[in-house]
Amino acid sequence: MASLREIRGRIKSAKNIQQITKAMKMVAAARLRRSQERMLSARPYAQLIAKVLKDIAAHEDVAAHPLLQVRPGALTGSGTLRLVVFTADKGLCGAYNVNVLRKAAQIIREQKDKRRIEIVAVGRKGRDFFKHFGVPMVSQYVQLGIVEAAVSEAIAREQAEAYLSGAVDEVVLLYTEFKSVISLKPVAVRLLPFDMGVLDLEEGGWSAPKGASGAEAKGGAPAYEPSRAEVFNELVPRAVSMQVWRALLESQASEFAARMTAMDNASRNSKELIGSLTLYANRIRQAAITKEISELVGGAEALK
Numbered sequence: 001m002a003s004l005r006e007i008r009g010r011i012k013s014a015k016n017i018q019q020i021t022k023a024m025k026m027v028a029a030a031r032l033r034r035s036q037e038r039m040l041s042a043r044p045y046a047q048l049i050a051k052v053l054k055d056i057a058a059h060e061d062v063a064a065h066p067l068l069q070v071r072p073g074a075l076t077g078s079g080t081l082r083l084v085v086f087t088a089d090k091g092l093c094g095a096y097n098v099n100v101l102r103k104a105a106q107i108i109r110e111q112k113d114k115r116r117i118e119i120v121a122v123g124r125k126g127r128d129f130f131k132h133f134g135v136p137m138v139s140q141y142v143q144l145g146i147v148e149a150a151v152s153e154a155i156a157r158e159q160a161e162a163y164l165s166g167a168v169d170e171v172v173l174l175y176t177e178f179k180s181v182i183s184l185k186p187v188a189v190r191l192l193p194f195d196m197g198v199l200d201l202e203e204g205g206w207s208a209p210k211g212a213s214g215a216e217a218k219g220g221a222p223a224y225e226p227s228r229a230e231v232f233n234e235l236v237p238r239a240v241s242m243q244v245w246r247a248l249l250e251s252q253a254s255e256f257a258a259r260m261t262a263m264d265n266a267s268r269n270s271k272e273l274i275g276s277l278t279l280y281a282n283r284i285r286q287a288a289i290t291k292e293i294s295e296l297v298g299g300a301e302a303l304k
Helices: 004-059 072-076 096-111 124-131 149-164 228-303
Strands: 080-086 116-122 137-141 170-180 183-192
Touching: 004 228, 080 096, 080 124, 080 149, 080 228, 096 116, 096 124, 096 170, 096 183, 096 228, 116 124, 116 149, 124 137, 137 149, 149 170, 149 183, 149 228, 170 228, 183 228
Parallel strands: 080 116, 080 170, 116 137
Antiparallel strands: 170 183
């Protein structure tokens, strides 16, 4: 049986842990709010790109763009598949990292006999996991902190160059989709060949605005300079980068939501542990007092 001093030491340790987890929960909640604000601030840019691309595609034959052309390997399920896996740099965020890595491992097991698999690790947890997985890792992005748009542009540029050079037949983003604080879902979304259908993002809130605006609202078709084709060729890489930016923002928001939930659960568990240890300590103390009283009574009786 543990001594009363040991129990009190464990209670003190549990209280210290509870203070830390409460502070970590507050930090994660503040960062989650900032991440949600960044998602909202990026929405108008994504909406405008989607609107312009759809308008041009409705009037021009744009299927010849190299980032839209589907390679034979993507059609037949062969060739080289590159997975861009988004994880956190740190732990203490519940099952956030485990869920997305489990999905990546499932895809690798299903495809490894038919295709060559490459990994781009975004986040230290993913990098450490795939170091020992036996799959080639072509690049890694770690210690990102609060992600910036330049990071998404670098990731998108690397994947576009690999696709245009023929080094890969298909690029898939693996990240955690943020629906709400309690609803985080790992998803696999194809990045390349780029699909114009991903611009219809009603559920994610990045859809093109409904209704006409600008020249269309006045009854005229918008004019593009220098030409529709050149504007389209310029915007497609930006749309690809925007998809990576969306994955980064949703992954980070999901990470903070998962960390906030995990720290809240840890705080509650600490409170329950403190309560049970306090009750146990009181029982030990009461038993010691009862024993002392019994010894005093027994000694008094022996002196009679």
